[in-house]
Amino acid sequence: MAERRVTPSRAQSIALWIDERLHLSKLFESTAGHHVPASSASWFYVFGSGTLLCFVIQIVTGICLALTYAPTADQAWTSLIVLNYQQYLGWFLRAVHNWGSNFMVAIMTLHMIQVFLFGAFKYPRELTWVSGCVLFLCTLGMAFTGQVLRFDQDAYWGLGIGMAILARTPVLGAVLTQLVLGGPIIAGETLSRFFTLHVFVIPGLIIALVSLHLRLVLTLGINEYPEPGKPVDPKTYRDEYEKLIEQTGEPFVPNAIGKDLVFSGLVILGILACAAYFGPAGPNGPPDPTLIQTNPRPDFYFLPLFSAFALMPPYLETVLILVAPVVGIIILFLVPFLSRSGEKSPRRRPFAVVSVILIMLTLTVLAWLGTYSPWSPVMEAWSGAATPVELIRGRTPLELQGALVLQSKQCRNCHSLGGTGGMRGPALDAVATRLTRDQLIRQVLQGGGNMPAYGRNLDPSEVTALVAFMSTLRPDYEPKAHDAARK
Amino acid sequence: MNNSRRKFLIWLGAGLNAIAGVLLSIPIIGYLGGALRGMQKEQAWIPLGGLDVFPVGQTRLATYVNPFRRPWDGETANTACWVRRIAENQFQVFAINCAHLGCPVRWFPESGLFMCPCHGGVYYADGARASGPPPRGLYEYEYKLDGGQLLVRGGRLPTLAQGV
Numbered sequence: 001m002a003e004r005r006v007t008p009s010r011a012q013s014i015a016l017w018i019d020e021r022l023h024l025s026k027l028f029e030s031t032a033g034h035h036v037p038a039s040s041a042s043w044f045y046v047f048g049s050g051t052l053l054c055f056v057i058q059i060v061t062g063i064c065l066a067l068t069y070a071p072t073a074d075q076a077w078t079s080l081i082v083l084n085y086q087q088y089l090g091w092f093l094r095a096v097h098n099w100g101s102n103f104m105v106a107i108m109t110l111h112m113i114q115v116f117l118f119g120a121f122k123y124p125r126e127l128t129w130v131s132g133c134v135l136f137l138c139t140l141g142m143a144f145t146g147q148v149l150r151f152d153q154d155a156y157w158g159l160g161i162g163m164a165i166l167a168r169t170p171v172l173g174a175v176l177t178q179l180v181l182g183g184p185i186i187a188g189e190t191l192s193r194f195f196t197l198h199v200f201v202i203p204g205l206i207i208a209l210v211s212l213h214l215r216l217v218l219t220l221g222i223n224e225y226p227e228p229g230k231p232v233d234p235k236t237y238r239d240e241y242e243k244l245i246e247q248t249g250e251p252f253v254p255n256a257i258g259k260d261l262v263f264s265g266l267v268i269l270g271i272l273a274c275a276a277y278f279g280p281a282g283p284n285g286p287p288d289p290t291l292i293q294t295n296p297r298p299d300f301y302f303l304p305l306f307s308a309f310a311l312m313p314p315y316l317e318t319v320l321i322l323v324a325p326v327v328g329i330i331i332l333f334l335v336p337f338l339s340r341s342g343e344k345s346p347r348r349r350p351f352a353v354v355s356v357i358l359i360m361l362t363l364t365v366l367a368w369l370g371t372y373s374p375w376s377p378v379m380e381a382w383s384g385a386a387t388p389v390e391l392i393r394g395r396t397p398l399e400l401q402g403a404l405v406l407q408s409k410q411c412r413n414c415h416s417l418g419g420t421g422g423m424r425g426p427a428l429d430a431v432a433t434r435l436t437r438d439q440l441i442r443q444v445l446q447g448g449g450n451m452p453a454y455g456r457n458l459d460p461s462e463v464t465a466l467v468a469f470m471s472t473l474r475p476d477y478e479p480k481a482h483d484a485a486r487k
Numbered sequence: 488m489n490n491s492r493r494k495f496l497i498w499l500g501a502g503l504n505a506i507a508g509v510l511l512s513i514p515i516i517g518y519l520g521g522a523l524r525g526m527q528k529e530q531a532w533i534p535l536g537g538l539d540v541f542p543v544g545q546t547r548l549a550t551y552v553n554p555f556r557r558p559w560d561g562e563t564a565n566t567a568c569w570v571r572r573i574a575e576n577q578f579q580v581f582a583i584n585c586a587h588l589g590c591p592v593r594w595f596p597e598s599g600l601f602m603c604p605c606h607g608g609v610y611y612a613d614g615a616r617a618s619g620p621p622p623r624g625l626y627e628y629e630y631k632l633d634g635g636q637l638l639v640r641g642g643r644l645p646t647l648a649q650g651v
Contacts, residue, residue, distance in 0.1 A: 074561025156563070160589035161605070164646055173648030175523060182522045184529040184643040185553050187560040189522070288562035290550040292583055292591040295604045309588060310606035314620045375607040375619075379593060410598040414607075424607050452609050452617035457599040 028253075034218055035249035037241075039225035041256035044118065046263035047111035048217075052210065053264045054104035057271065058142075059203070061097040065090075069149070071195040073188040073287070076151035080283045095275035101143055103271050105301050108139055113356055116335070119344025120223035123234040126336035128216040131209055133332050138206050140301065145198035147299050151191060152283035157296030159186050159194075161309075168318045186289075221245065222252075226344035234341055295379075303370030304363045310375040311366075374423035377413040381421040388418035391429070395472060402469025405462045409454065425451055432474040436481045440467045529555050530651075532631070532638045535570065541578070541637065546571040546594050546612065549580075555642050568628060568639065569594055569601070571612065578637065580628040581614050582645045587621040589646070601625065626650050 008016060019025050068087050070079040083090035112132065115121060121129035144162075148155050166180060167173040182189030221241055250256055281299075285291055298306050312320050346353050378385075392403050406412065406428075414424035421427075435443065444463060447453035458466070474480060535549045549570045556564040569592075571579040581601075583591040590605035600617060601610040608619035615624045626645035631638050641651040 072559045072561075073557075073563045074559050157590055157605075160584065160644070163644060164584075164587070164589035167646030167648040169648075173646065174526070177644070177646055177648065178526055179520075179522055181644065183557075184526075184555050185564070185566070186644060187553070187563040188557040190563075286562060288565050289583070289591070290548075290562075290565045290567040292548070292567060292593060294591060296590055306605075310620065314622060317620065317622070373606075376604055377602045377607055377609070379602065379604060382595075382597075408597050410595050410600065410602075413595075413602065447618070450618045452600055452611065454598065456611075457597075 031218060032253040032257075033251045035245050036222045036252050036256050037224040037244050038248040038250050038256075040222045041250070041259060042225055043259055043263075044114050044225075045222070046260050047107050047114055049260040050107045050263050050267050051104060051111050053267055054100050054107060054271075055206065055210070057100045057268070058097065058104065061093050061100060062199070062203075064093050065097055066199060071149070071191060073151070073191045076149070076191060077283055077286045080150065080152075084280060084283075091280050092275060094280035095278065096271060098281045099271045099274040099278070101146060102274075102300070103267060105139060105143060107267065108136060112136060113360075115223075117346040117349075117352060117356060118223060118226050119232070119339075119346075119349065119352075121336040121339075122232045122342070122344060123237055123336075123340050125216070125220050125223065126340070128213060128220065129336045130333055131213045131216065133329075135206060135209050135213060137329070138202050138209065141202050142198060142206070143299065143301050145194045145202065147302075148191070148194040149198055150282050151287050153285040153287060153291065153294045154282065154296050154298070156186060156287040156289060157294065158298055158302075159190065161296070161298075161306075165321050168322060223344075226346075228343070228345040228347045230345075231343045232341045295376075297370070297373075300367060304366035307366040307370040307373070310373065311369075376422070377410075377424055378422040379413060381412040381416075382407055382410040385412050385417070385420040391417060391473065395469070398465050399469045399472055402465035402467065405458070405466040406469060409458065409462075409466075414451075428470065428473055430474050430478065432471050432480055433478045434481050435470075436483045437467055437471055438483065439481070440470050530640055530642045531555070532640055533642070535568070535580075535637045535639060537635055538572075538632070538637060541570050541572040543572050543574060546596065548583075548594070549637075551639075553642060566641070567591070568641075569625075570637065571614075576632060578630050578632075579614060580630050580637075580639050582626040582628065582641075582651045584626060584645050585621060586616070586623045586625060586647065587619070589644075592625065622647070 065083065068079060068083050068090060070076055080094075083094055085091070115129065115132070144158075148159055163177045163181065163186070167177045169176055178184065180190075180193065181187075182193050224241065224244055285294060297303075309317075309321070343349055387403055387407065392400060395403070406417075411428075412421040414422040416423060416427045417429055419427075431440070441463060443449075443451065444458065444466060445453060445455040471480070531554045533551045533554060535551060541547055541549075547570050548567055550565055550567045553560075553564045553566050567583045569581040569583060571581070573579060581592075585592050585603040585605065585608045587603065587606055587608045590603050592601040592603045592608070592610065594601050599612040601612075601614075603609070603619070603621075606620050608621040609617040610621070610625050611617045613624075614627055616622075628639035628641050628651050630640070639651075643649060643651055645651040
């Protein structure tokens with residue numbers, strides 16, 4: 001409300017004129033200047049604004065990239081190469097966009113963990129949590145669709161993996177894949193679809209949901225810093241919160257925003273530094289499915305999933321792939337309804353703390369395994385990995401022949417010697433301490449325990465040589481395996 | 488009087504918008520569902536070339552361009568498959584996509600195995616599952632010989648829901 005003072009200066013009267021029409025001071029009071037509990041001006045409360053900042057960076061750099069990027073299957077990869085090597089600073093904007101997304105997923109995860117541990121999802125902020133969960137899913141959707149727009153071999157085969165999962169849906173599998181692909185194969189219309197999702201649909205949803213999320217934060221107030229022994233009681237909470245604001249409330253701007261500003265600055269600097277140092281991600285080889293010398297890996301956010309697909313028991317696979325994510329998301333949404341009141345402080349919620357540690361530990365270990373995927377055969381080990389000298393020194397011609405068979409039949413792709421080679425099967429450096437000659441022959445011919453049977457691909461002389469070599473594979477100080485059933 | 492007039496207008500407006508909404512959504516849903524039209528027909532006989540490029544007793548990579556393509560598909564319309572010539576007139580043609588999650592399998596003639604780089608699926612020379620997570624053997628194309636040419640019937644991305 002513009003109060004008429006005695007004689008306002010010229011500048012003041014212009015400001016008042018503008019404010020009378022735009023109501024900016026009122027808008028400020030009810031938004032940026034709203035009162036927050038003094039306790040919430042904490043370093044733990046900076047992750048929400050940090051996530052939003054990342055999103056803004058993504059919009060700005062995304063618009064810039066869209067000026068050059070050609071969203072068609074035949075030109076997308078070429079336009080990325082142009083962005084990297086010809087377009088002035090194109091490589092840097094690609095790098096900022098990529099690191100912006102990494103930071104966004106990371107900071108958003110921290111935000112979610114903080115909100116969970118501080119009980120901020122409890123009464124009356126249940127729907128703030130739910131809208132945040134949808135935002136989290138949208139962000140993962142942006143990460144996946146963005147990875148597809150980097151239309152290279154990883155993108156192509158990543159889509160293939162996605163479609164193979166979708167196709168496992170009972171009854172509707174074929175229809176769903178066709179709808180997502182926009183045709184019978186991964187091709188032009190598939191990229192157009194993911195471009196539309198990445199550039200129009202999901203960002204639109206995110207903007208709408210962020211508005212709702214912030215609106216809820218303003219309406220319900222920011223969560224006060226939880227104190228142990230001060231449980232939430234839905235009957236009295238609103239009154240207590242209002243009292244708290246009256247007693248300790250401070251306007252968010254300018255009083256409480258300092259730490260958010262510092263964090264935001266650090267985030268931007270971090271993104272810029274990473275972008276400058278690491279450069280843009282890819283593109284790797286062109287998305288030509290006839291180039292099969294490829295080793296598809298997803299971006300880091302999806303590595304835990306990628307690992308889980310390799311490690312879960314095959315008979316449970318379809319159920320786990322299709323049902324577990326749905327159940328997980330439902331539980332996430334239900335958190336505030338399962339635990340609506342009671343203690344907020346993590347000091348009084350050991351189960352919450354342990355769950356967070358367990359979940360993060362699981363995801364980290366899975367992602368770490370995904371970085372070197374021990375379950376995959378090492379495709380070049382048979383021809384590229386050296387046989388350790390100490391394993392062939394002083395061996396007979398027959399045993400040396402066996403060492404050659406072990407290389408040429410690709411055994412090294414799954415079994416390591418001297419620490420190099422695949423890790424799918426056990427290392428063979430000391431196999432003679434575990435298996436007798438007879439057991440070795442049986443294992444080679446019949447396979448088993450997740451090893452293919454080689455009976456059809458080895459002639460008897462090769463088997464004899466191979467087993468003769470493997471029988472020498474043990475350290476001097478360990479005895480040979482022996483068959484307890486025989487003398 | 489005035490009140491009932493207002494109510495009438497609200498109902499009239501809501502009704503008009505409902506009808507208009509339905510009329511608008513029918514073509515939109517139809518357009519989006521257009522991808523499903525002719526889904527069953529998206530298979531054709533595709534020539535893989537003369538028989539002499541496939542020696543008896545060997546497995547070779549063959550490529551073709553998917554016949555159901557858009558002009559802007561570029562290299563994504565290229566498709567590869569593994570052709571195993573068992574005897575003079577007996578073949579097996581496999582999709583390169585692993586039956587587990589679709590990654591491209593590689594053929595190793597020395598050990599007679601197909602290996603997948605993603606999650607470690609392994610198949611025997613005849614496409615049967617050997618080890619690893621795949622729930623079945625490799626997807627196999629129908630084939631025929633015509634005028635000294637090998638033709639396969641395909642055109643789709645093979646998945647557990649639908650073969651090639």
